Each structure stands twice: as structure tokens, then as C-alpha cells.
Amino acid sequence: MIASRSMIQPVTAGLLAAVVGFGSSFPIVLQGLAGVGATPAQAASGLLALCLATGVLGAVHSIVTRQPVSMAWSTPGAALLISTGVPEGGFAVSVGAFIVAALLVTLAGIWRPFGRAVVSIPMSLASAMLAGVLLDLCLAPVRAVGALPELALPIVITWALGWRFARIYAVPLAVVVTALIVFVATPIPAEALADIWPNPVFVAPSFTLASLVGIAVPLFIVTMASQNVPGLAVMRGNGYQPKVGPIFISTGLFSAVSALFGGHAVNLAAITAALCAGPEAHPDPARRYLAPIAAGVAYVLLGLFAAFAAAFIAASPPLLIQAVAGLALLSSLAGALTSALADTDERLPAIVTFVTTASGVAFFGIGAAFWGLVAGGLLMALGHFRR
Template sequence: MTRAFPPAASWTSALIAAVIGFGGTVALIVQAMRALGASVEQTGSSITALCLGIAVVGALLSLRLRMPIVLAWSTPGAALLAAGVPGTSWSDAVGAFIISGLMMVLLGAIPALGRLAEKIPASVASGMLAGILLPFCLALFQVANADPLLTGVVVGVFLIARLRLPLYALLLVLVAVAALTLLRGQVSALPDGAVFGVLAPVVPSLSLARVMSIAVPLFLVTLMAQNLPGLVVLRSSGYDPGASPLLIGTGLATAVLAPFGAHAVNLAAITAALCTSDQAHPDRARRWVVGMLYAGCYLLLALFAPLLVRFFLALPHDVIAALAGVSVIPALIGSLETALAQKGEQDAAIVTFLAAGSGLTLFGLGGAFWGLIAGVLAIMAKSLLQRKGATGS
């Protein structure tokens, strides 16, 4: 007999996945939007739009495919945006978000583009991602110049939690830092703004420089660090939906919601494992309902997104920097491992890593773009020299 309601484990798995995914990285999203010049209202709109995209598109995909499709926002993409490109306006950023989303749609719709994307060396793509993330991790320790206790608490709780409760590490750090900040009385009055979900559209503007310095790197890090690992999680759990509907669905969600500030809606990876495992639902054929429950959690988060954003904006700058820094450490570890794993490509990976993390800006194009170019050129030069050497011998 089929159960009318999902088991308690399904509700718990969905709730925990949503809380971890939202609470562990929302500080970085807030920092990214503010770095691009978004107002308090526009930042609230960004979080609201992202949560709506995760909820609505995730529920539709789960229902249609009968699989637990768990979506998230792009944390590495937010790190890229928070690094900033001088001269970028909020309308420029929104235009770049739209282009990035459309690129994901094209990738899913045209198989030849998918094969072309697979030719990008993983060492170079991961080196670019690692370079994007590095400044945020360094900022965590730079905070110690003014507040060593804060850095000590963040690092201590993170390391202990990674040993004992790795999945909850970032959430536990957030709780510890919030408690420390409240005990110190460092929370300012909440800035004026809405309490419930709000969408504030902006007319996008497009420029080639912003497409190259924001849209292309955002597309690549979202693909490499979010969508591809998310597909691996699904396949390891016995599901094979095919990449096309997922890339098209998330790309369309990004493009449609970008005018409201959504930078990237994509597949979740780590939190998705909570909703796709046997523990989430004993019946794999019925496990798609966990994806629906997860989507419902994000609908609630969308409802109160502006209030949550205002709370984070009331925190001291050092607290936000510390939370943003610790939230990307796991991604930095993974990207460095991948970047240096391929023998013979370590030099190209390191060049990419250093250029992307340097803060270099030339011709209006940021370090992520130049890092990618440097890495690809290094790979091409090595291949050319090897072929010449083989011919000469």
C-alpha cells in the first residue's frame, strides 16, 4: 500500500538541506550583491528571486522527471561577483546574469556545445575557480588584524565541525558567529526595508567587457563547480535524467529571474546528497517527493528573504567577511585538488590560479577572464612544443 504522506525522514532531509544550503552561504550572496552596487531593496530582491527559482523550477523538474531534483544558487559564482570588476553597475551585472543563463540554455540545447565545453581542461577551469575563491579565504585571516577572537572562533568551530559533523560545519559556524556577535552587542539596527519577499526589477545593460569579465566566468564556474557535480550526485544515487533538461531548466530560470537580481540558479551538489540518498526515502521511485518538500522550504525562505538580508546587512563588515571566507573553503579545497591532479598541467593550473586571484584588471576585464586565457594558452603552448619536439625527433 502506498503511503499517503512522505515519511518523517523525507521532511527532515529536505529541511536540513535547505537550511544548510541557505544559511551556510547567504552571507556571501549578500556581500556579492552589495559589491555590485545593489541597494538594500535590490539585494533582498536577489535573494527572493534566487529562492523562487530554486523552489519553482526544482519542483517542476522533480515532478516531471520523477526524481529528487535539488537546486541551489552558485556559491562560486557569488564569490566571482563579490570580487568585483571596477566600473560595473548593477544594470551591467544583471545583463551579464542574463547572458550567463542563456549560455547554459544553449549548452543544454546544442549537444555540440556540450562536447566543446568538455574540452576545457579541468585543471584550468578549477585553477580559475580556486583563484576566484582565494581572496575570500585570505580575508578570513586578514580580519584577525582587527578581531583575532572572531577569526579564532570561525576557524576553530569550522575545523572541529569538519571532523565531527562535516555536513553541518558551515551552519554551525554561522550559529557560533551570530551568538558571538549578539553577545558583544555588535548588531546594528536593521536597515529600512521590506519584511516579506519583494521583487525589484531593473533594466539590464549589456557590454562586451562585462560579458567577457562576468558572464563567461560565471557560466564556467557554475557549470564546473555546480552543475557537473550535481549531475554526478544524481547518477551516483541511481538517477540519470540526462544533462539537457536540467541545464535548459536552470539556465532559463537564471535568464528569466536575472532582471530581479538572480545571478545563477543551478544544481546543488553537497546538499543534494541529503535528498537523493536511501535515508531520505526508502523507495527510490518515490524519492522525487523529497525534491518537492525541499522546494517548499525555499518558498518559505523566499517569503522572508528581505528580512534575512537586512539582518546580515546589520552585521559588522568583518563578520560578513569572515563568514564569506569560511563558506568557500570547501570549494577551494575541491578546486585545488582538481587543478593539481592532472600531471603535466600543473604549471598551467598554477598560472591560471595566480592570475585569477591576483585582482588583475586590464581593458575592463577581471582576473578570472585573464586567468582562463593564461591557462588555455599555457596548455596550447605545451601541446604545440611537444608536437614540434616529436616531429623534430
């Protein structure tokens, strides 16, 4: 009886982490993949690949290390893709950029000096870049209320009430209300749901310099700064000391494989990691590793609904989906702005990075996120310059 009780708590925590993680961010993932040229079938394949990679990696790492190593896909990275736009050459070029970003993560795990150099990137600039990427998407709920008040207001009100009374469920509840509104107001065509069984779609990668600089480098930095580093902090804050090298190497390799089927990036979980690594998972820290195992199984099962989720997103009013995504990312925007402006000496370079990234301007086919880092970095270097 005692053994069964000790199993129930971590398993419940793991299932909750998977459902919240999936429900809160799958619209962002699908929109991000579509934003860089994926068809609905390719986006569904990408979501399936990410679910499988997330589930398998989290379960295997937790079993081997007996530590609660929670995995997730890069939600900030998906938000970055939404603002990037379709590169010249289409989704194949985006997939090539995903692979390069994944190999950079692997390199950070193999070559320690490179890993330390990445971690040493000023957090103010990385956070400011993320905030600039998120800003336009986080404006979507306001735009949706202005354009479609009868449809968008119930979603926003549900999210606000959820935030007040059950914050962890706020975004999933908003997603459920959005689904109900879509089914009532804009029924999904029957042909869109004719084949909802998940089908992996192989995408042959293509590589261009512009996409490597404009997609791969910002995706790598955002994933490391906004997912892997906070994920490690959550684990260490709960008393665990995971080996960084194996985590980066495995997530990089799995990300590269999932990229061939449309996935953009797999990494350490940041927010939902607290559910699996904290006391909520189990009073005994030695038993909490069971939570990510349960979450991994749940992610694999949720991947079976990837095609249905893609069909749902494709048939929904884009502004409503953007509104839900914006609500889901508001807390990330708040955290990014707080981190970007925390250091008074780095505040102005961070603001330059933020406004440059938020502007959406592109030069030489390279997106604004990269130029935001360049502009802020140059101003910071100028401030540190001594004759």
C-alpha cells in the first residue's frame, strides 16, 4: 500500500506536467513551424517528432540518473520562428537551420570552452532578444479583442479567471475554450479531419548562410538561455546536480533527428520542471525521478494527436490562435523583460537589443533577432571600452 502511494504522487505530477506543457504551447509550436514554411502535414510531423523526442529523452535520462530530468520543446524558439518568416528556399532551409542549431547544442556539451562561452553571453542581451521576439505575439490578444470581441473576450476572460484561481491551468483552460469556440463558430471541414493519424514526414534539409545566421544562431541562443540554463537552475535549486555534458549532447542529437521530420528543438524543461523536481512530485527527493518518466509516456501518447491538433490549428481563425499563443507567452515576456532590465549598467544595451529585435527589420536576408544581439552587443562593448 505504501509503495503504491509513493508511486501515485510522482506519476500524477508527471502527467500534470505533460498535459500542462503540451496544452499550453502546442499552438505556438504549430504556428512557429508554419511561420517558417511548414505545410500542415509537415507541422503535424514536427509536433509528433518533438513529442517522441521529449518523452523518450526525459524518461531515459531519469531512469539512468535517478534524477528528475524533465524535457520539453523550445517554446521561446517556436515563438522566434513565428516572427522570422519563411526563408528563401522554404521549409527545407528552415530544417537545415534547425539541424545546425542542434549541432551547436551538441558542441556545447562536447567542448566545454564553447559551452562556457555560450553561458557567458550576457543574460540581459539574451533576455532582451527574447522579449523583442515575444512582444508582437503578446499583442495578439489585444488585437483579437479589438477585431473579434465576441470570440476573443471569452478566451481572455477564461485565462484571467484561471490565472486568478488556478494559475497552472490558465492557458490550458483558454485553449479548451478556444477549441469550443472554433467548433461552434467555425466548424472544421470534414476533409481536414479525414486522416488524423500521425504520419512522419521526412524533410530533406537545405543550408543557406542567411538561414544559419538568421534562424540557427538565434534559435540556439534562445534555447540555451531561456530553456537549458533555467532548467538546470530549477534542478539545482531542488538539490540535484545533473551532468551538463550528456544532457546537451543528447538533446542536441535528438533535436537534429527530430528536425529531419519537422521538429525545431528539444531541451530541458524550465517551467514544468518544477512540477517534477519539487516537493509536489514527492516528499522524498530520491523518488521524484518517477515523475519525468510518467511525463515521458504521456508525451508519447499526446504525440498521437499531433495531426488532429494541426488540422484544428489550420482550420481556426489565425487571430484567435495567435491570441491564445500570446496569452501563453505573457509570463515569458514578463520574465524576459525583468531579466533584461535587472542590471542598470546593461539596461541601455538591452533596450537597444529589444527594440531592434521587436522592429522586425531584416538586412541581407537575416532576421531582426540576430541584428538585435549585434546592436546591443556593440553598444555594450563600447560602454566597456577603455583607452
